[in-house]
Amino acid sequence: MEIYAERRARFLQQLGGAAAVIPAAPLVTHHADCEYPFRQDSDFWYLTGFDEPDAVALFLPHREDAPFVLFVHPKDPTAEVWHGVRCGTEGAVERFGAAVAHPLAELAERLPHYLEGAEGIAFRVGRHPAVEPLVLKAWAQQLDRAPRRGSAALGLVAPCPILHALRLRKGPEELERLREAARISAEAHELARQVTRPGLNERQVQAVIEQHFLEQGARGPAYGSIVAGGDNACVLHYTANNARLRDGDLLLIDAGCSLSDYYNGDITRTFPVNGRFSAEQRELYALVLAAQEAAVATVAPGVTAEAVHLAAVRVLVEGLIGLGLLSGSVDGVVEQVAYRHLYMHRTGHWLGLDVHDVGAYRLGEHPVELEPGMVLTVEPGLYVSDRLPVPEGQPAIEERWKGIGIRIEDDVAVSDRGHDVLTAAALKSLAAMER
Ligand code: GLY
Ligand code: MN
Numbered sequence: 001m002e003i004y005a006e007r008r009a010r011f012l013q014q015l016g017g018a019a020a021v022i023p024a025a026p027l028v029t030h031h032a033d034c035e036y037p038f039r040q041d042s043d044f045w046y047l048t049g050f051d052e053p054d055a056v057a058l059f060l061p062h063r064e065d066a067p068f069v070l071f072v073h074p075k076d077p078t079a080e081v082w083h084g085v086r087c088g089t090e091g092a093v094e095r096f097g098a099a100v101a102h103p104l105a106e107l108a109e110r111l112p113h114y115l116e117g118a119e120g121i122a123f124r125v126g127r128h129p130a131v132e133p134l135v136l137k138a139w140a141q142q143l144d145r146a147p148r149r150g151s152a153a154l155g156l157v158a159p160c161p162i163l164h165a166l167r168l169r170k171g172p173e174e175l176e177r178l179r180e181a182a183r184i185s186a187e188a189h190e191l192a193r194q195v196t197r198p199g200l201n202e203r204q205v206q207a208v209i210e211q212h213f214l215e216q217g218a219r220g221p222a223y224g225s226i227v228a229g230g231d232n233a234c235v236l237h238y239t240a241n242n243a244r245l246r247d248g249d250l251l252l253i254d255a256g257c258s259l260s261d262y263y264n265g266d267i268t269r270t271f272p273v274n275g276r277f278s279a280e281q282r283e284l285y286a287l288v289l290a291a292q293e294a295a296v297a298t299v300a301p302g303v304t305a306e307a308v309h310l311a312a313v314r315v316l317v318e319g320l321i322g323l324g325l326l327s328g329s330v331d332g333v334v335e336q337v338a339y340r341h342l343y344m345h346r347t348g349h350w351l352g353l354d355v356h357d358v359g360a361y362r363l364g365e366h367p368v369e370l371e372p373g374m375v376l377t378v379e380p381g382l383y384v385s386d387r388l389p390v391p392e393g394q395p396a397i398e399e400r401w402k403g404i405g406i407r408i409e410d411d412v413a414v415s416d417r418g419h420d421v422l423t424a425a426a427l428k429s430l431a432a433m434e435r
């Protein structure tokens, strides 16, 4: 709880005079009256560690007596019989550090009063349909009263620039949890490679991976696991995972776990279903691996995510020109993005409480420079198929390359002097991918 209190103190300080309204996530319907397992909103979690739905946290820098207020579902024996124990208002104060806590039903009535004296309201519009009308109404009510009271919150601002800048820079306790998510995720990939053989269904390999996540105490997969044999790997967000694995194909697995406190792993490995690369698969695997290692090698304080991306792109383009899959000069192909039919995504993203974690990649004209404590994925790939048109001036793709989809993805923490590959326990050398 101390960690959350420290985060709140930093957030409150940076809010200046604005009051922040940060809602928890609601339960989401799966079908009929069945809901998905609850997934807390990451902003709300980061500041509270409170894992119940629908709650609303207020951060009130203008209220020294009550800087952190929680609205929660109150204790209710009948509801708790159905849905499990609730913390209640008393628990919100005693266990979660709220100065005051109220039942959620009182939010509409109390919100305008809590906002009194705030210079602005920090609330993310467009994301919280249940809470947004209450915030707007409270603000309107305040503006109505302003002439007699003498003040009102003047503007609605987004809390994201402050909160997401905090979340982008991970503390030691967060790095430890990301390391744990990486450990479990890496072990699952090692297990998956050991069981894979021709004739299995993709889903059976998915089961091995997700069983390991659960056995290790994670909540489950951090995102829909991608277990893609052969040409399915060329569909970037393939999650059907329901095809037979064929002798001679590659298997691409993009899977990572989400821990009980929501920190995530995100790993991709690609290897031959039968344990031996074909000549074409070997060429392209070696190329993606070289690109990935070159990109990882660039990760250090002061470097930009764009530079990491370009490091991978240059190796891929040079290799593809050598193999006859692209033609022209490296600079020309890179500049014109004439490789986009073979490599169509970016090389990575921030990683944290969200898999595609929050935090700016650019601030105005300036690309954000890496700092110790930031964590990003490095995940170049090649996807050879007929799905996208070959850019003008580039060679037609020979049949022997088609149906090969490869991605290699690691989670990398920026350290004081360079980087730390959190997912190094998931092997990726050419030799390790064969048996
Ligand atoms: N699994 C999603 C990603 O790699 O970005
Ligand atoms: Mn990723």
Ligand code: MN
Binding pocket: 254, 255, 266, 267, 268, 409
């Ligand atoms: Mn991934």
